[in-house]
Amino acid sequence: xxxxxxxxxxxxxxxxxxxxxxxxxxxxxxxxxxxxxxxxxxxxxxxxxxxxxxxxxxxxxxxxxxxxxxxxxxxxxxxxxxxxxxxxxxxxxxxxxxxxxxxxxxxxxxxxxxxxxxxxxxxxxxxxxxxxxxxxxxxxxxxxxxxxxxxxxxxxxxxxxxxxxxxxxxxxxxxxxxxxxxxxxxxxxxxxxxxxxxxxxxxxxxxxxxxxxxxxxxxxxxxxxxxxxxxxxxxxxxxxxxxxxxxxxxxxxxxxxxxxxxxxxxxxxxxxxxxxxxxxxxxxxxxxxxxxxxxxxxxxxx
Amino acid sequence: xxxxxxxxxxxxxxxxxxxxxxxxxxxxxxxxxxxxxxxxxxxxxxxxxxxxxxxxxxxxxxxxxxxxxxxxxxxxxxxxxxxxxxxxxxxxxxxxxxxxxxxxxxxxxxxxxxxxxxxxxxxxxxxxxxxxxxxxxxxxxxxxxxxxxxxxxxxxxxxxxxxxxxxxxxxxxxxxxxxxxxxxxxxxxxxxxxxxxxxxxxxxxxxxxxxxxxxxxxxxxxxxxxxxxxxxxxxxxxxxxxxxxxxxxxxxxxxxxxxxxxxxxxxxxxxxxxxxxxxxxxxxxxxxxxxxxxxx
Numbered sequence: 001x002x003x004x005x006x007x008x009x010x011x012x013x014x015x016x017x018x019x020x021x022x023x024x025x026x027x028x029x030x031x032x033x034x035x036x037x038x039x040x041x042x043x044x045x046x047x048x049x050x051x052x053x054x055x056x057x058x059x060x061x062x063x064x065x066x067x068x069x070x071x072x073x074x075x076x077x078x079x080x081x082x083x084x085x086x087x088x089x090x091x092x093x094x095x096x097x098x099x100x101x102x103x104x105x106x107x108x109x110x111x112x113x114x115x116x117x118x119x120x121x122x123x124x125x126x127x128x129x130x131x132x133x134x135x136x137x138x139x140x141x142x143x144x145x146x147x148x149x150x151x152x153x154x155x156x157x158x159x160x161x162x163x164x165x166x167x168x169x170x171x172x173x174x175x176x177x178x179x180x181x182x183x184x185x186x187x188x189x190x191x192x193x194x195x196x197x198x199x200x201x202x203x204x205x206x207x208x209x210x211x212x213x214x215x216x217x218x219x220x221x222x223x224x225x226x227x228x229x230x231x232x233x234x235x236x237x238x239x240x241x242x243x244x245x246x247x248x249x250x251x252x253x254x255x256x257x258x259x260x261x262x263x264x265x266x267x268x269x270x271x272x273x274x275x276x277x278x279x280x281x282x283x284x285x286x287x288x289x290x291x292x293x294x295x296x297x298x299x300x301x302x
Numbered sequence: 303x304x305x306x307x308x309x310x311x312x313x314x315x316x317x318x319x320x321x322x323x324x325x326x327x328x329x330x331x332x333x334x335x336x337x338x339x340x341x342x343x344x345x346x347x348x349x350x351x352x353x354x355x356x357x358x359x360x361x362x363x364x365x366x367x368x369x370x371x372x373x374x375x376x377x378x379x380x381x382x383x384x385x386x387x388x389x390x391x392x393x394x395x396x397x398x399x400x401x402x403x404x405x406x407x408x409x410x411x412x413x414x415x416x417x418x419x420x421x422x423x424x425x426x427x428x429x430x431x432x433x434x435x436x437x438x439x440x441x442x443x444x445x446x447x448x449x450x451x452x453x454x455x456x457x458x459x460x461x462x463x464x465x466x467x468x469x470x471x472x473x474x475x476x477x478x479x480x481x482x483x484x485x486x487x488x489x490x491x492x493x494x495x496x497x498x499x500x501x502x503x504x505x506x507x508x509x510x511x512x513x514x515x516x517x518x519x520x521x522x523x524x525x526x527x528x529x530x531x532x533x534x535x536x537x538x539x540x541x542x543x544x545x546x547x548x549x550x551x552x553x554x555x556x557x558x559x560x561x562x563x564x565x566x567x568x569x570x571x572x573x574x575x576x577x578x579x580x581x582x583x584x585x586x587x588x589x590x591x592x593x594x595x596x597x598x
Binding site: 128141 | 335396401404516520
């Protein structure tokens with residue numbers, strides 16, 4: 001039986017060497033087709049990115065560079081029809097509102113994360129806080145803006161600080177969540193080594209745990225700040241619509257880059273739209289540099 | 303001798319109380335989240351009471367919104383929000399999953415790194431910049447006009463990076479052994495993806511889509527600029543001008559009187575409840591998927 005099988009198979013192998021090249025078949029074609037679809041998806045996401053950034057740069061660069069550095073220093077024209085610079089007060093307003101928000105939300109958020117990871121653990125209170133942090137992260141930015149209007153602006157008037165409060169409320173859950181994740185990555189052995197040397201819990205956290213988690217925490221905070229700097233809705237009801245420079249964080253109405261883009265986008269005047277593109281370029285550059293610095297920190301310390 | 307012993311005891315207790323104080327400060331910071339959320343819920347409820355007592359349940363069911371006649375029906379805006387968000391999801395989800403598959407399964411490592419960078423950058427573009435591009439380029443220069451569709455497209459561009467990076471993270475956790483086993487059995491790349499990557503990631507993908515939906519529902523500025531601000535439109539024609547809850551609040555707050563403001567706050571409250579529900583469901587799905595992946 002075995003010999004007949006061999007002899008029967010023999011002519012096949014002797015007549016030609018086996019063809020090991022993969023033949024085109026429907027399964028391979030389908031796989032290639034799906035890869036093509038994936039590439040189309042990549043194109044679908046690349047086109048808007050390139051289109052938006054291309055327009056922002058091409059329409060904004062002329063505006064920003066005309067009579068440099070007027071765009072960054074001049075007041076905003078009161079008559080929006082006028083062509084020309086600048087956005088000085090808006091840049092100062094954005095920096096004030098975002099900086100104030102960072103000063104409020106970063107320490108509070110990191111301390112909250114320290115509580116959750118180092119003290120609370122899986123206790124009922126810590127689990128409640130974690131759950132509510134997730135809830136707070138989902139609050140739409142315009143709701144946060146209205147809330148700050150009701151509890152702050154109605155009593156204290158428009159100011160950059162009102163914007164800081166609204167942005168801080170948006171940043172807080174982001175800072176808590178990202179910082180807690182970074183603290184979780186610190187090896188337990190580091191804490192035990194510190195306790196073995198006689199350090200107290202607070203000293204261990206301040207000198208061992210936080211420094212070990214610092215790069216990750218800083219990067220998370222920078223990403224949160226970058227997001228906050230571009231927010232518009234929370235500032236609408238808190239910051240006001242000043243056209244002149246106001247370097248005061250607490251008093252008097254201020255303005256911001258995002259608010260200026262929103263207002264000018266709705267106007268049909270060449271000058272106003274030009275300033276909107278200039279402000280957009282400035283804001284995008286600010287957000288991108290913060291994001292890139294955050295990525296570099298992560299890469300450097302990984 | 304005894305005085306130095308006393309000093310040592312005193313120092314130790316002081317150190318211990320400083321230690322306890324730090325713990326309480328940390329606990330207080332964590333409690334701040336609860337405080338802010340409670341304050342939001344209380345203020346919004348109190349301020350939306352006037353319009354809710356004037357309109358009753360009609361606030362949620364009436365299709366007429368007419369501030370001069372003191373008639374406030376929120377239904378068209380609830381519809382507009384859900385409609386634009388659905389358009390956004392319909393565009394964003396297939397694209398995001400395709401890009402995430404390309405990054406994790408097809409792209410060589412170097413290309414992968416640059417693509418992840420590019421998607422991070424897309425996520426960092428402020429929403430008002432997309433709004434500006436939407437209103438001056440997409441709706442004016444491309445002639446798309448201000449409509450549900452324009453708003454949906456802009457929202458889709460904004461949520462695609464979020465859904466993509468979450469999907470990518472989920473897909474990256476597919477066990478290498480599963481993928482190699484599929485390839486060893488003679489599967490093509492697509493068959494390998496269908497047999498291992500997609501079943502493994504389903505839970506995480508659903509969660510990612512829900513989180514993207516949460517973002518799309520709450521997004522204000524881009525929608526306010528391109529949706530067209532039509533009052534009381536309920537139509538499934540995507541090319542019609544419409545309105546959404548956040549867009550109405552942003553556009554009408556400036557010239558609103560007392561009851562009108564109360565109506566806008568009630569609208570914000572409605573939005574708040576819807577987005578929180580969507581986000582909580584999303585988080586629960588993601589958490590369950592993560593637990594399953596750890597267990598596997």
